[in-house]
Amino acid sequence: MTAGAHDIVIIGGGGAGLRAAIAAAEADPRLDIAIVSKVYPMRSHTVSAEGGAGAVIKPNDSLEDHIHDTISGSDWLADQDAVELFVNEAPAEMIQMEHWGCPWSREPDGSVAVRPFGGMTIERTWFAADKTGFHMLHTLFQTSLRYPSIKRYDEWFATRLLVVDGRCQGLMAIEVRTGALQLIAARAVILCTGGAGRVFPFTTNAAISTGDGMALAYQAGAPLKDMEFVQYHPTGLPGTGILITEAARGEGGILVNKDGYRYLQDYGMGPPDPWPRLRAMELGPRDRLSQAFVKESEKGRTIQGPHGEVVHLDVRHLGEKKIDAKIPFVRELARNYIGIDPVYEPIPVRPVVHYMMGGVHTDVHGATPVPGLYAAGEVACVNINGANRLGSNSLPELLVFGARAGKTAAAFARKSPAPDRAALTAQGSDEERRIARDFLRKDGGTERIATLRTEMNQAMEAGCGIYRDETSLRETVDRLARLRQRFPHIHLDDRSRTFNTELVAALELEFLLDVAEAVAHSALARTESRGSHQRTDHPKRDDERFLKHTLAYRTGASPRIDYLDVVITRWPPAERVYGR
């Protein structure tokens, strides 16, 4: 039943996971490192990121500005010590990517080019056309192939973390090819499993973004932090939710309502001209832009489309040449998926769920409160993004904290004793029995996975969307509790072993329910509005009571909610000002 034992096991082979693996391999080439991923690494969701990665390198820029932009963008919920070191370490990480071959777009003189992005005072977003995540992921993956100490378990689905003597010492994972549930022992485990957009019905996220690592950590006793902060990206395609990058606005694109009016000026982000102008209008922060859409919709000023209400993202004035040079993927996606050529017509867009600011609670070294368990990337909450993340901060986050977690885990693994095989095997057998009993050998189930998943999605969208209130949140919480009770009655058509993706979908749904519960309960408890968490019944930001992080701990029933102070260093809470 034991597949292997390693010094470090990284769950998730995306940007953060690969960076962590490389960092650990470089820290100590004698360490035995494994990456366990439910998909081949090139398929990780990092691949879908488009717009760019922000870091300070140009002479007209300053680390102070990037730090302040991030903190104000976060509505002061970000831990300032973490933001400081993130901003300080990002440029070196990005140069490292360039040294590893990442095909950054360039200035005519050969230096790396940067572009404007939402909420940033100065343009500092590095980009590789508009497939930045794709290029970063492939660069990291291909570079990782150089290290013989990194072994991969491709298409292995982690089902449970194993905690023995209060220390994380391994995991159970299904080898999807054969269906065998196996034990992988580790001196340190790093979670790099990404976000959980699939909790909601409309999301830019891929099918695989099911919050696996968040749920695994939650079940292992680590708290989930700031889960109520869910980012809606202002410009997703209607129907599919496919992402249209913020870079389209960074290059000068505008958002207009049904009257052709640039409505963002009505919401504190004007004046509309001169344009483009940083931190103003369409380059405001994502939470404000998504909220403006809802307000426009309430006023009846959005456009009715075949998939509901939209507004128009207009890039026609950029011209074909600039569009093909700077945002070619946007053009391709619009043409392929909605039959519109943005050179000639505006693109219909609407806010869609995009990113989880919250996640597994870690410190600035990537360590969770559970010894031996680390986390980095979207799955983690350090917290540098606070209540609202600025675009182009998440890709460098993967690198900075992936590297940190890798190095910290390497140091821990070197010192830690060998895993307790006997205890691990006992827990492993329990897990084997659970999977067989609850999923594979069960007869008489009545609920289809898709039915429960759709109802969860609807409950979250209805009660826990861009605007929330106590009534809607309580309704969502109740609906989730009922779904929880229905889950044991799940029915699988597929009881076989070889590549059973229905079993994987059922386990992912179980993880999603855990995540949804943490999000909804955390939102219910936070009776203020801040960043992307907007309570219509508590519309103001309340620094006195809520300049704190929400911590959600798993119990047998509703999660236990606790709070942790935000770390303030040099930037006392102030008002977020955009536009001027």
Add this chain to the structure above:
Amino acid sequence: MPQPTITLNIFRYRPEQDQEPGFQTYEVPYRRDWVVLDAINYIKDTLDGSLSYRWSCRMGICGSCGMMINGVPKLSCATFLKEYYPAPVRVEPLANFPVERDLVIVLDDFMQKLTSIKPWIIPKEAKLLSAGEYRQTPAELARYKQFSMCINCMLCYAACPVYGLEPRFLGPAAIALAQRYNLDSRDQGRSQRQEVLATEEGIWDCTLVGECTTVCPAHVDPAGAIQQAKLATALDWVKGVLMPWGKR
């Protein structure tokens, strides 16, 4: 008015119960904006949860969902039902690969080939991070950019009859990726990659059928990459004969 439907004939192979693969027919609601992947997801969600396949991003960038659709290798997330409606759609796993289960192929060979061409920068000159980025002009970037766009979807391997007849052939995507690094101004690893490329099972097995380029959804033009590699290798040989004193 009754909801229009479309028929999907899908390749099934369940190793635990099937000796041989077969086809299963499903009737799926037809929607003008649905892609083949939407129809397959509908089948798994509501009709038959036992259908196994790979997918993730649904926007043509992750490379997971390659399948044979009416005999042509395509990304099922980028292929619209309306191209075929009202005729039935035949869905099979990518050609030239062993089938694990239903629409899921075995990728091991490709992953090994990808690794074998040393797809990483072997730097021309060492540089400290503190010295900043390597300079690379837009013209230098343009030399290899196209070959860096490969999403590893393997439609090119499914389209290549040489790979179908000779599984040891390195294949279009691997060679294109090698070229991506060979042409990168920061790299000097070409001679190392030649050990794998300039062999019979490398570039010389290619007879320029050209279908790899035709099916590539990322416009990589692997056929072009391979022919360029052939020309460069042939020129190497000529130089070696005419100027044997040259250091290589």
Add this chain to the structure above:
Amino acid sequence: MSAYRRAMPSTWWLRNRAYFLFMVRELTSVPIAVYLILLLLMVRKLAAGQEAYEAYLRFLATPGMVAFHLLALAAALFHAATWINITPKVLVVRVGEHRVPPALVAGVNYAAWIVVSLLIAWIVMRG
């Protein structure tokens, strides 16, 4: 392992148009090779004397041989066209960031082919 391997049928090249044309292109080597043999034979017959040579020319004028030569000509033209169409893939000419359009590269090759063919035709017809 339980993976299923699908065999590639020997009729794979009938599966689609591109494969079929590829096979035709490859098979043009056969009529061209036969033509070369006939050409070499002609040189030998020439060396063997007037009678042998003229007998050979009469042989070449038979309907079967004329048909074959037409076929060989079609094969040669097809091969040349497909070859020239491929040259832009191999010869990538860049001016700064931009690539010389493939049609231009192919066009230049076609032009060169026509010029050289006319030149050879003129030389042959003169004599």
